Amino acid sequence: MAIDAMGGDHGPHVTIPAALKCLARDPELNIVLVGLQDVVEAELRMRRGKTSSRLRIHPATEVVAMDESPALAMRNKKDSSMRVAIDLVKSGEANACVSAGNTGALMATARFVLKMLPGIERPAIAAEMPTVKGHTYVLDMGANVDCSAEHLLQFGIMGAMLVSALEQNEAPSVGLLNVGEEEIKGNEIVKQAADLLRSSGLNFYGNVEGNDIFKGTTDVVVCDGFVGNIALKSSEGLAKMIATMLREEFKRNMFTRMAGFIALPVLNAFKRRVDPRRYNGATLLGLRGIVIKSHGSADRFAFEHAIEQAVREVRSGVLNRITQQMATLHKEVA
């Protein structure tokens, strides 16, 4: 596992302790920390971590800033921790890489270095979301703001293969995010995508609406990146608003504070269930390699989850599944 140790708002202060924790928990895991040699070494010393056969440092001399232009970062920083971590996946030295860095730069660099899987035109960001029943995967979460019907079909295939590999579910259900369940609803692209998905051989459920994401109606929800990003961000905003208002109500006076104190264990149990950190680690699907994007503001606990997501994808053979499914599809078409 190659880890971009410098990425994210907190860089090595988060990535390195998370890596050490994952190594301690998983005896078959090997990690390569990619970053500025002295910074990584200093952080390792501080955390009492030691390099070993399972943990080594791969130096990189540059760092991509969180607000840097993706195109410029890709062109000018050929020795950035992000780029080198992806290079390690390309060369086969690592099975996957994890970065909390600049999303645009990660996407552009990964696409440039690793190239796309056969039959896939664009990478998509797939993220796990909590539902009443468990969880669902939604893609695309923002990589593509203009999608054709064919792109949406490819997202459907990739999402289904991801879930089928991760969860030993041979026919995960796929829903197409739309403004109504009826077939006549939606814009032209979505209508065409529905036709393609219907004849794709996937377990296509049909159109789903925004509320179906959290109802857990389907195992996979497909949408274009513009819509996916808005759905994700507005949900994040609503969750924060609810948390703020609940806090305000419990802090209103002495009695409500006492009620809050008594209800605290219950509220904490609830918080654990919807903790977004447990869902950290979005997958860049469609590449010839596994690349996991952690939230930039991830803390140690959240970054551990991103690493674990990468491990699960490697062990379950997600890439092979997608490749095989695309090959089958092409054979059918030919």
Added chain:
Amino acid sequence: MAIDAMGGDHGPHVTIPAALKCLARDPELNIVLVGLQDVVEAELRMRRGKTSSRLRIHPATEVVAMDESPALAMRNKKDSSMRVAIDLVKSGEANACVSAGNTGALMATARFVLKMLPGIERPAIAAEMPTVKGHTYVLDMGANVDCSAEHLLQFGIMGAMLVSALEQNEAPSVGLLNVGEEEIKGNEIVKQAADLLRSSGLNFYGNVEGNDIFKGTTDVVVCDGFVGNIALKSSEGLAKMIATMLREEFKRNMFTRMAGFIALPVLNAFKRRVDPRRYNGATLLGLRGIVIKSHGSADRFAFEHAIEQAVREVRSGVLNRITQQMATLHKEVA
């Protein structure tokens, strides 16, 4: 005020008691109940309501079903309660109409009967959403699944004039929903819309993201109907999921039940603050008349809010504001 008494999942059982309640509260309000004469009379009798100079019945012989095709409903049901209520607005007998009926049919019929305001090409659905700071208006919420940059500009103008009329706010801030705040982000239509909004004379804030809706970053949020519908529905879904999970946690065992009992007043205070019924009543903006759409599943309390929204729009002169602003804009362009 013309009320489509038959519309919605519960029809007269909800619309008529809500109308009676509003009449009792607001001495200057006059209501026309439009619907099947005997059904409306029966419900009125049951609720001990009496027709008067302030409350009369206008008969209609047909009802549009909730799942009926909008085009067919418009063509074939010329004496539906929905159509007749809109006709009353057209003829000037009513200042506004409120319906909880089939959204598509309401939109199509209102557009056909009332026509658009000068300079506005398409109607948009504007809905009030709660925020950390208070509330914000988001449009379009689903009337238009494919929008041009000009449409988004028109939505911005209509939204700003709505807020300016309702809240005596001369320069409400307008945000454009996008996948990032930077100007380079988003698809082509959104980028063009940003340019148009920037030179529109409105108080344009710039791009906002999904989470800004609930942060209350701007007074108005503009987006196309596809995105707006998905944002609204996913937020509804998330809110329901949170409510379900909170309930589950409080019901886990004897202790959590007790904690829930003690926390109940606080939880109820919180619930009142985010109660979606208080935000019921979306406005169909852009028409030569005020038409308010209530949620189909609205209960009496929610439907009262839809009636009150209509009253506020009539009294604050929303239509004049939009017309004047469009005229100013056209003069500037000419």
